[in-house]
Amino acid sequence: MAAGTASGASVTPSGPEVAENLLRIELHLDRPLTAALDISRVTLLDSAGMPIPDAFLDLPLLDRSGKNVTLLLHPGRIKTGVGPNVALGPALRSGQSVTLRIDDPQLGRPFEQRWQVTPPLRQPVDPQQWMVQTARHGSRQPLRVSAPAALDGDAVEAIAVQGPDGRRVAGVAMLTGGEREWRFTPAQNWRPGTHLLRIHPRLEDPQGNRLCSAFEQAGQSAKRCEDEGKLAFIIE
Incomplete structure (x- = not known):
């Protein structure tokens, strides 16, 4: 996590790497949100620090506790041969890095997490x-x-x-x-x-x-x- 990370916030995946076909990011907070997370304040940055357009679905999913938020990457960009995948390509690209940045004021301070992107994983869990x-x-x-x-x-x-x-x-x-x-x-x-x-x-x-x-x-x-x-x- 970068300096200036919001206190008490973490994410899963928590390791240094994510697969190119990552579908789900979970944000974990130490206190409930008072309102829905503002998806316009959630950004994925590519290795050059530029925002990746249309990376997420529009609706973050908040659990009953209000302390866990699921961010869904656009599945149409993940599945090969589907319209958004053909038009835009995958949001994440193997061999590059990606940074999640959230600056919703509810978090107190901006939150950042950086991952290295690895090749896609397309097998059942065994x-x-x-x-x-x-x-x-x-x-x-x-x-x-x-x-x-x-x-x-x-x-x-x-x-x-x-x-x-x-x-x-x-x-x-x-x-x-x-x-x-x-x-x-x-x-x-x-x-x-x-x-x-x-x-x-x-x-x-x-x-x-x-x-x-x-x-x-x-x-x-x-x-x-x-x-x-x-x-x-x-x-x-």
Whole structure:
């Protein structure tokens, strides 16, 4: 984040990189907004510092708490062969940098976040590619699950641990490492045996890719993800 960032504000993706087909940016505040975020005060700047036109949809989405705002990049510029993509090209371009700037007075001070743009990610989220670093039984060491690319910020609540007895393991989860690592600390000591990560069908990455399909896929808009993902691991 640049100097002069608004106090208590952060974004996801929080890592240094975003994919060219980034769909969603989440703004997180430490206090509720008193009115809707003014989208005219939200800008993406290219590597030369120039505003990228028509990068966002017009309506920021505010959650019930008033402290989390979803900014949607224009999907028509993301999907190849669609009108805006053909006419304008993608808003983000691999190999360049991009800066998010928000100067809505409600934030107190301007907010900035800079990312390097990497090639697009157009594959479904595949838990079989995740790496699980287990803990020893009898301890409360955190379980660490690493994904090859960032997950959406909501993924923290979309993953659960099932114990050898078939019951959900109580504990506290968090996302770290630019949302590439899901870390879970159990409320009680780990028991030995086979455990299971259970991943809710709603889990997505910031590009809108899901467990059952990629965002850019024929008929994807009519397809619902109904099957959860599962990944077994052993506590010894």
